[in-house]
Amino acid sequence: MDRVWVPERHELEAFLVLAEELHFGRTAERLRLSQARVSQVIKKLERGVGAPLFERTSRRVALTPLGARLRDDLQPLYRGLGEAMARARATARGVDGILHVGFLGIGAGELTSSIMDLFRTRHPGCEIQMHETHFADPLGPLRSAEVDVLITRLPVEEPDLVVGPVVLSEPRVLAVPAHHPFARRASVSLEDLADVTVFGVTGAAPEYWWDFHVPRSTPSGRPIRRGQDVATFQELLALIATGQGVSPMAASSERYYARPDIAFVPLRDAPHTDVAVVWRVAGATARVRAFVQAAHDAVVANGGPARF
Template identity: 65%
Template sequence: MERQELETFLTLAEELHFGRTAERLLLSQARVSQTVKKLERKIGAPLFERTSRVVRMSPLGRQLYEDVAPLHAQLEAAVARAKDTARGVEGELNVGFLGSGAGSLTAPVLATFRERCPGSEVTMRETQFHDPLGPLRRGEIDVLFTCLPVTEPDLTVGPVVINEPRVLALPLGHPLATRASVSLEELAGETFFGVTNGAPAYWWDFHVPRRTPSGREIHRGQAVAGFQELMTLVATGQGISPMVASVERYYARPDVVFVPLRDVPCAEVALIWRTAGTNARSEAFIRAVSDTVAANGGPAAY
């Protein structure tokens, strides 16, 4: 399989549209069609099912995609790593973070990395609830500090940097706002917030459960896209939300009260990255995170 055939096949498998595939590859639609037909002749069977309106992968095409796509990603990553190694680790590293990121370990992690890689520039980019993993997958960021759990086959979970209790964010004046602590069981009938479809369901359900421990329903209200939007909705009395305890330190505001939550597991924040997408800079950063956590005696605690 020639390189152009492979890239055309993979792109069409992702887009399922000849026009968009041609735009991504900077080719004509006719060239895309010719390349696919040539590859199908080599294989000996159709890889796509085409109609005047729809392009679908054939069962054989789906099998080929599942076999070839990971190998292609690994090859591209290997070439990128070789290029990075050849020119050293100089260049920009984009580090994503959700919420407070690595918390108190952020500064020492960055200091360690910059000391080891003085020619590298670190850019911090905030991710949002509605698409917490998308920027990493799309290559907009190289590594990401985010809340666990993350169980995605194409992503690697690295060192845990924070392990902290969770709290309940309530609007000032809420009946539970003066409590010393609150049990999850007491929240049946309260309104939590939902999220748009970009976040894995298991991830959102861990942080914003649908039911109390005894099985009583917790209502899901308005979907939120970002953290500041969530805080504003809580402050205006449109719902309440579980959060990590460090939010009170980094995002305190006078119209939101934080009350400790009992009977819920602690939250962990870890560094994650694309399994087939590391390079010399990101690998140096991963080592800096691991070494900083070890020097700290383990994950930071609130």
């Protein structure tokens, strides 16, 4: 079989840039070469083709009909070559494929889109699939590998899990029935929880997680009465609306779950609730690391965790 002559990549690149610029000086600047070197490369390519690709005069540079045909043939091939190499590098790093991202409630709030957009821009060969988790078992899907990485409420204090960048920090409110006396207050305190019924939970969330979000006693030690156990957030809202109890929540709940039969009253002395990226110690794949890096960089670009 006869050997087919194929130009080198730098020759094709020089040809395509000159075909776009039609100016040796601008082409040399883009390629960071001297004009003499660009001219030398183009002449070598023309010798290999066997005919001129450009018409050169003292005033202008123009493609010959053969040069225009070659440009049209090469552009999609050259672009495809670059894309193929990018995919190969991404695959070698293990970033291509599918990344399963779990999120609890509103996730990282408005910063979620920034994180996703940044990740997709950096890793177009990786598809993100989103999965909602529930507060009855916020860590279960991560531990079962249903999701690769999780955007969830803290605290998370598990030896097999890693807590990454905090992406959202917000104050807490007390969700009460719209007709409740607390609904007329400017704010309430943790001590006020001793005078109401606070809903309990059913599920596999760590005890310390619930004790943070729904404490068992006030700061002075007064017990907080627990009501009916609930399994989902919508069930919790329905029970509050019908006057069967109250519940501490993140302040963003008012924005995303506002309804006329529930009032959200600032809980002035409660610590902020944070949302962070969490993943398995044994599941720190290249895709997970890339997502964590995107989350970190989005937080930095935002000037810190998102706030409400």
